[in-house]
Amino acid sequence: MPWRDATLIFLCAALGGCSYDYEILAVARGGQLVFVVDPESGQAPSCVRQVEVIAEQGARARPQPGDNASRLGYGTFWFESVGYDDACANRFPVAYGTTLNGRHQNDRGLVAPKALLRDVVYRVSTTTGATGYGSGRFVIRSDGRIENLR
Numbered sequence: 001m002p003w004r005d006a007t008l009i010f011l012c013a014a015l016g017g018c019s020y021d022y023e024i025l026a027v028a029r030g031g032q033l034v035f036v037v038d039p040e041s042g043q044a045p046s047c048v049r050q051v052e053v054i055a056e057q058g059a060r061a062r063p064q065p066g067d068n069a070s071r072l073g074y075g076t077f078w079f080e081s082v083g084y085d086d087a088c089a090n091r092f093p094v095a096y097g098t099t100l101n102g103r104h105q106n107d108r109g110l111v112a113p114k115a116l117l118r119d120v121v122y123r124v125s126t127t128t129g130a131t132g133y134g135s136g137r138f139v140i141r142s143d144g145r146i147e148n149l150r
Contacts, residue, residue, distance in 0.1 A: 024136030033096040050081040050127035061114035068109030
C-alpha cells in the first residue's frame, strides 16, 4: 500500500508541475507593437509557438480570404499557431502581425493580423511549448499610447 501511495503522489506532482503561466506586456519598439514577457512574471520563457489577440469589447475585424470565421466571430484580430517541433523557432519579443516561423497548424484556424483599433481593450495570449501559457491585456489609446491593463 505505501508503494501505491508514493507512486500516486509522484504522478500528481509530475503532472501538475509541468504547466506554468506568465504575464505578457504590449510595448512599442521601433514603431511596432511588440509582445514581451513581463520581467516581474514568475516565469521567463524565451519561445512562443502560438499567439492570439482578441478584442474584449465586441469589436470585430473585417474578414480576409483564409481567415477562420469562427475566430473572427468572437473578436480575434490575429491568431497563428505552429507545431510543437517548431516551438523555439520563434522567440520573444514577438512583433504584432509577424508571421511565425515553422509548420503552421492551419487546422486550428488562422486569422491574418488585422489593424488594431484605438480605445479597444485587447487580450493577448501565447503558448510556449505544450504547457506554458502567457496572457495580458492592453489598449492603444487615441493618442497612440499603449497601456497595459491588469
